Amino acid sequence: MPSVEISPLEAGCVLTVDLSALVANWRTLQTVCGEAECGAAVKADAYGLGLEPVAKALHDAGCRTFFVAHVFEGRTLRALAPDADIYVLDGLRPGAAAAYADHALRPVLGSVPEMEDFGQFCATSGRRWPDGSSLKAALRLDAGRRQLGLSAYDLDRADHLAPLFDVTLLLGEIARRDGEDPAEAQIDAFDAMRARFPGRRASLANSSAIFLDAIPLYDLVRPGYALYGGNPTPGRPNPMRPVVTLEAKIIQMRILEPGMRIGEDLAWKAKGPRRIALVAAGFADGLPIAMTDNKARSGGVALAQGRRCAFVGPIAMDHAALDVSDAGYLERGETVELIGKTITIDDFAAQAGMRGAEALVHLGRRCHRRYRQA
Ligand SMILES: *Cc1c(COP(=O)(O)O)cnc(C)c1O
Secondary structure, X not given: OOOOOOOOOOOOEEEEEEHHHHHHHHHXXXXXXOOOEEOEEOHHHHHOOOXXXXXXXXXXXXXXXXXXXXXXXXXXXXXXXXXXEXXXXXXXXXXXXXXXXXXXXXXXXXXXXXXXXXXXXXXXXXXXXXXOOOOEEEEEEOOOOOOOOEOHHHHHHOOOOHHXXXXXXXXXXXXXXXXXXXXXXXXXXXXXXXXXOOOOEEEOOOHHHHOOOOOOOOOEEOOOOOOOOOOOOOOOOOOOOOOEEEEEEEEEEEEEOOOOEEOXXXXXXXOOOEEEEEEOOOHHHOOOHHHHOOOOOEEEEXXXXXXXXXXXXXXXXXXXXXXXXXXXOOOOOOEEEEEOOOOXXXXXXXXXXXXXXXXXXXXXXXXXXXXXXX
């Protein structure tokens, strides 16, 4: 994040985050999940959309369990949500256990050394949870054999460590391999590991798993991408509301005569007279180079006055060229829409062969950000 505010006048791009759509998405997911609690993954600055406004809106709406990746994110969140359960997914950094105790954060422990580190801290530091009970942690169970988390063998080795702290959550993940459906075996493995910790809450589902009938939701689900408007059911209509709009301002207009070229490598050539808008969004703003990284040096679209227009020439760090010949009259300072209701975040990412969440976390570092209140 930049250290100064970027005003709407100065900004090249404007990123609008619709907090009421975000909250509506959380409520939809909570309804879909029935008895299971719907938490929220707000790691990586709430997928790039701003941890503070996003977490505040969700907390105001009643969300009480959050997942971050780093301790510092947990610390930031603690200040906004004093009563929330905050899990730190990336586990415990060596020697950093005190920070978890200071802010009542729960590390998600995924290896025997992490359990030893935390267990040792709990046994020797005298630190307690704010209510005087033992410090709390989750265990990440590797039911999917994806080499992330504790195996059944690890749990045998760590049997003496778990009583040193309060295991409040058993967290699993389903690994997916194309052409196979190993979910059932993984769920059985997760249940077998879970049986060692009777009465503990469990969580298996991220955004897409919530919508898979074969996957049990247990006590808690942890969606991220779907909250931010991404489609958790690829290939089917999106049950979520769009949250993100990204607009870029036109820096200047250019008229190209037939045969004229554009861009750093002069690879794109106008076949007829073309009208080009140079827009203030480049790869530093999250526009993926891959969109135009092809032989034709053209690809990806943005909406100019409601018309789909293609990018031409390579995407540069700070700008990109859009062929707006089919749109109406446009001038400097007007905006084009890169992401919104028509070109969704999923469409935007697909143009570059990216995953939606990957595209999302790269947006908006240099934008003016606008939050529509919940
Ligand atoms: C990021 C993350 C989630 C959220 O995943 P989405 O696909 O964005 O819903 C859930 N669980 C874990 C362990 C994660 O790291």
